[in-house]
Amino acid sequence: MDYRVTIFLRQSWNDPRLAYNDTNQDIVLDVSNLDKIWVPDIFFVNEKSASFHIATKDNKLLRLSPNGDILYSMRLSLTLSCAMTLHKFPMDIQQCVIQMES
Numbered sequence: 001m002d003y004r005v006t007i008f009l010r011q012s013w014n015d016p017r018l019a020y021n022d023t024n025q026d027i028v029l030d031v032s033n034l035d036k037i038w039v040p041d042i043f044f045v046n047e048k049s050a051s052f053h054i055a056t057k058d059n060k061l062l063r064l065s066p067n068g069d070i071l072y073s074m075r076l077s078l079t080l081s082c083a084m085t086l087h088k089f090p091m092d093i094q095q096c097v098i099q100m101e102s
Helices: 032-034
Strands: 002-014 025-031 046-050 061-065 067-083
Touching: 002 061
Parallel strands: none
Antiparallel strands: 002 067, 025 061, 046 067, 061 067
């Protein structure tokens, strides 16, 4: 069986090379800078299809903190597969998971 979800995938990590002392405030970066920094390579194991939301503009956020912490958030719609166990049907309970790896 397939199921469809829309999620905000938020990833955070620290890159000390990006630390700064000029201000004590976070900086919101343009997402075009994503190709200039290291980003975790996350994928969905049970994905059948996926799409980014780009209505009016990309639904992505890239924020940098003074200590080098990075927050990367994006909105995704996913179609995922779910193995069904029906041997107790109609009294069964199904659990479908989102399997992520890097």
